[in-house]
Amino acid sequence: MSKILIFGHLNPDTDAITSAISFSYLQNAIGKNTEPVALGIPNDETQYALDYFKTKTLRVITKASEETLEVMLVDHNEFQQSVSDISDLTIGAVIDHHRISNFQTVNPLYYRAEPVGCTQTIILKLFKENHIQIPPEIAGLMLSGIISDTLLFKSPTCTEEDIKAAHELASIAGVNVNVYGLDLLKAGTNISDKKAEELLSMDAKSFEVDGKKVRVAQINCVDFNDVFCKKAELINAINKEISIQNYDLFLLVVTNILDSDSKILVLGNAAPIAENAFGITLHENEAILKGVVSRKKQIIPPLTKALSNK
Amino acid sequence: MSKILIFGHLNPDTDAITSAISFSYLQNAIGKNTEPVALGIPNDETQYALDYFKTKTLRVITKASEETLEVMLVDHNEFQQSVSDISDLTIGAVIDHHRISNFQTVNPLYYRAEPVGCTQTIILKLFKENHIQIPPEIAGLMLSGIISDTLLFKSPTCTEEDIKAAHELASIAGVNVNVYGLDLLKAGTNISDKKAEELLSMDAKSFEVDGKKVRVAQINCVDFNDVFCKKAELINAINKEISIQNYDLFLLVVTNILDSDSKILVLGNAAPIAENAFGITLHENEAILKGVVSRKKQIIPPLTKALSNK
Numbered sequence: 001m002s003k004i005l006i007f008g009h010l011n012p013d014t015d016a017i018t019s020a021i022s023f024s025y026l027q028n029a030i031g032k033n034t035e036p037v038a039l040g041i042p043n044d045e046t047q048y049a050l051d052y053f054k055t056k057t058l059r060v061i062t063k064a065s066e067e068t069l070e071v072m073l074v075d076h077n078e079f080q081q082s083v084s085d086i087s088d089l090t091i092g093a094v095i096d097h098h099r100i101s102n103f104q105t106v107n108p109l110y111y112r113a114e115p116v117g118c119t120q121t122i123i124l125k126l127f128k129e130n131h132i133q134i135p136p137e138i139a140g141l142m143l144s145g146i147i148s149d150t151l152l153f154k155s156p157t158c159t160e161e162d163i164k165a166a167h168e169l170a171s172i173a174g175v176n177v178n179v180y181g182l183d184l185l186k187a188g189t190n191i192s193d194k195k196a197e198e199l200l201s202m203d204a205k206s207f208e209v210d211g212k213k214v215r216v217a218q219i220n221c222v223d224f225n226d227v228f229c230k231k232a233e234l235i236n237a238i239n240k241e242i243s244i245q246n247y248d249l250f251l252l253v254v255t256n257i258l259d260s261d262s263k264i265l266v267l268g269n270a271a272p273i274a275e276n277a278f279g280i281t282l283h284e285n286e287a288i289l290k291g292v293v294s295r296k297k298q299i300i301p302p303l304t305k306a307l308s309n310k
Numbered sequence: 311m312s313k314i315l316i317f318g319h320l321n322p323d324t325d326a327i328t329s330a331i332s333f334s335y336l337q338n339a340i341g342k343n344t345e346p347v348a349l350g351i352p353n354d355e356t357q358y359a360l361d362y363f364k365t366k367t368l369r370v371i372t373k374a375s376e377e378t379l380e381v382m383l384v385d386h387n388e389f390q391q392s393v394s395d396i397s398d399l400t401i402g403a404v405i406d407h408h409r410i411s412n413f414q415t416v417n418p419l420y421y422r423a424e425p426v427g428c429t430q431t432i433i434l435k436l437f438k439e440n441h442i443q444i445p446p447e448i449a450g451l452m453l454s455g456i457i458s459d460t461l462l463f464k465s466p467t468c469t470e471e472d473i474k475a476a477h478e479l480a481s482i483a484g485v486n487v488n489v490y491g492l493d494l495l496k497a498g499t500n501i502s503d504k505k506a507e508e509l510l511s512m513d514a515k516s517f518e519v520d521g522k523k524v525r526v527a528q529i530n531c532v533d534f535n536d537v538f539c540k541k542a543e544l545i546n547a548i549n550k551e552i553s554i555q556n557y558d559l560f561l562l563v564v565t566n567i568l569d570s571d572s573k574i575l576v577l578g579n580a581a582p583i584a585e586n587a588f589g590i591t592l593h594e595n596e597a598i599l600k601g602v603v604s605r606k607k608q609i610i611p612p613l614t615k616a617l618s619n620k
Contacts, residue, residue: 099418104411106614108606111410113421129439296418304416 002068004034004092005061007083008119009076011204012038014046014148014184017058018141019074019119022134023095026123027072029132034072037061039083043202045188045220049144052180053137053173065089075119077103080206095122097157098296101207117155117162120145124165140173147181148188151220154260155294185257191219191226196237199227200252205295209307212248212270215241216303218295219254224263227254228286231265235285238267249274251303255293262292270307277306312378314344314402315371317393318429319386321514322348324356324458324494327368328451329384329429332444333405336433337382339442344382347371349393353512355498355530359454362490363447363483375399385429387413390516405432407467408606411517427465427472430455434475450483454494461530462491464570465604495567501529501536506547509537510562517610519617522558522580525551526613528605529564534573537564538596541575545595548577559584561613565603572602580617587616 006024008016020036027034038058042050050057064071065085072093079086079102093110094103097119114122120142127134134142146166150158153166170177191199204217221227227234238250249270255262266274266285274280280287292298316334318326330346337344348368352360360367374381375395382403389396389412403420404413407429424432430452437444444452456476460468463476480487501509514527531537537544548560559580565572576584576595584590590597602608 097418099415100410100421101414103413105409106611108407108409108425109423110425111421111423113419115418115420301416 004032004070004072005037005064005068006034006072006074007037007039007061007064008074009081009205010039011201012040012042012046013075013203014043014049014188015119015145016075017042017046018049018145019095019123020058021055022120022123022138022142022145023072023074023126025135025138026127026130026132030130035059040201043188044190045148045184046144048184048187049141049148052184053140053144055137055141074123077101077113078207079103080208095119095126097122099300115159117158118146118149118165120149120169121159121162121165124169134169134172136173139169140175143169143173143175143177143180144184147177147184151255151257151260151293152178152181152185154257155297157294157297185220186222189221189226189257191221196230196233199230199234200237200241206245206247207300207304209304212273212307213246214249214251214270214303214307215245215247216251216253216295216299219252220257221254222256222258224254224256228263228265234265235267238265242268249303249307251299253289253292253295253299257293260291260293262289263287264289273306274303276309277302314342314380314382315347315374315378316344316382316384317347317349317371317374318384319391319515320349321511322350322352322356323385323513324353324359324498325429325455326385327352327356328359328455329405329433330368331365332430332433332448332452332455333382333384333436335445335448336437336440336442340440345369350511353498354500355458355494356454358494358497359451359458362494363450363454365447365451384433387411387423388517389413390518405429405436407432409610425469427468428456428459428475430459430479431469431472431475434479444479444482446483449479450485453479453483453485453487453490457487457491457494458498461565461567461570461603462488462495464567465607467604467607495530496532499531499536499567501531506540506543509540509544510547510551515605516555516557517614519614522583522617523556524559524561524580524613524617525555525557526561526563526605526609529562530567531564532566532568534564534566538573538575544575545577548575552578559613559617561609563599563602563605563609567603570601570603572599573597574599583616584613586619587612 006020024034024036064083065088070090070092074095096113200217206215249268252265316330334344334346374393375398380400380402384405406423510527516525559578562575
């Protein structure tokens with residue numbers, strides 16, 4: 001029988017890649033035949049975690065139906081964030097912590113979503129429920145997912161459960177949460193040697209509301225100027241993406257991980273909707289969003305609401 | 311703060327009603343303020359369980375947004391099977407064992423689905439995970455849900471977990487699974503004093519595939535003739551529903567709980583699709599489906615497939 005493929009979303013972040021690894025480890029430990037794969041190459045932050053815990057980079061796929069009938073999704077459920085032929089596959093399981101949208105199956109499945117900060121916090125529960133021990137390197141990767149998604153517990157998406165899980169995993173992995181955590185996040189802010197196209201695709205998600213196509217890309221930094229010194233180049237690249245993909249709205253969210261604020265760059269015909277959504281006025285397509293760090297909790301819900309009210 | 315309302319699907323069956331009761335009990339035990347309600351009156355089988363375990367009938371609602379902001383769904387997720395104003399409400403949790411379709415949220419939520427025979431089997435796990443003791447009468451209602459959904463373990467949807475859960479719950483409730491189980495199922499087959507309209511609405515679900523509106527009603531019996539002696543009356547009532555609701559296809563599935571076979575009555579413009587779906591030829595709108603007892607596992611998947619291939 002062909003292997004069940006397990007993967008996170010397109011433009012994978014650290015949670016997407018490490019959750020595929022940890023959930024596949026768990027599934028294999030309880031007797032399934034699975035392989036973790038990725039829908040894109042790891043970003044610098046994820047690569048830092050993989051190197052630190054001596055784990056091989058995952059095989060990248062763009063289609064799955066040629067090699068398997070069944071897949072399991074981690075850290076996403078919306079079909080437009082998944083493998084291109086997702087509609088042709090049987091989805092055996094989903095482990096996620098996002099809203100549910102544009103997702104459907106023909107058959108009943110295992111679906112486990114909780115409103116926590118990171119998929120790994122849920123996967124830790126599953127390890128316990130199945131009485132499977134977590135090897136130190138897997139625990140380290142799971143910890144990395146939590147640090148990344150919660151910005152070292154600073155994101156409003158972070159829950160008590162995430163913090164507790166992170167400390168438990170750190171002790172199995174044998175690392176100091178704060179020291180390792182800041183090193184991991186900083187590894188992801190190396191922007192200087194990257195082209196605009198690359199910066200836009202590092203961690204980006206698309207969604208549709210009432211027929212409007214929206215894309216929200218996010219970049220972490222330790223200084224807004226590291227990104228905005230490339231503003232002209234970024235605007236060109238965003239406009240190119242808008243015209244190719246027909247986006248109505250493109251938000252680039254640049255998040256300062258030290259101050260926990262974001263600066264957004266907004267383009268597209270529906271840009272005024274972003275102004276309504278956040279109660280801001282764009283100046284030269286820019287605005288500061290004080291205290292905003294979470295795309296899932298602070299960007300997508302107000303955008304969705306503003307788009308639905310149109 | 312207003313109470314969180316918890317309910318199962320429209321045209322509630324025993325699992326829909328008893329799962330609202332048991333999940334609400336659990337939520338209240340862990341500190342939430344919830345009330346179990348129903349989207350319809352209990353059928354005879356459910357009423358037998360409620361009477362046996364001395365539980366009050368649930369309040370029936372048709373709208374929820376006038377009295378609460380948040381709801382939790384059990385035993386369903388598809389919006390067309392839910393309360394009429396579901397799109398205006400925050401869905402805090404879903405506990406279900408069906409496929410996922412026509413379901414979406416703006417925010418992350420708790421979603422727990424497993425491919426088991428009954429929602430109560432999942433709720434039993436949740437009681438254990440939260441270390442909450444189950445009172446005997448709640449255990450009895452949970453057991454009733456499992457017996458009803460699995461036709462006393464004869465349905466192909468029934469898993470080892472359901473059987474184990476049922477025996478565990480029977481021992482808490484202090485009843486014999488087989489004796490109580492057959493009494494419960496028989497209580498649901500009292501057809502003689504019911505009008506056709508009533509029989510069609512006892513346990514019916516609607517869904518849409520590729521723009522085609524489908525309704526599948528199911529009736530349990532101990533003899534097909536008990537139902538088919540009212541065939542003319544049933545055809546009239548089905549045709550009336552088809553014209554009012556614009557169904558493309560209406561299936562009445564009559565299931566003999568002693569023999570584990572079903573006889574279907576099929577009407578609507580898309581009736582030939584049902585013939586393709588099950589590889590049958592309808593005679594006077596009827597056909598026998600040998601060994602078919604489960605709408606979820608043996609009726610809806612082939613129908614969905616045949617409708618998608620059109």
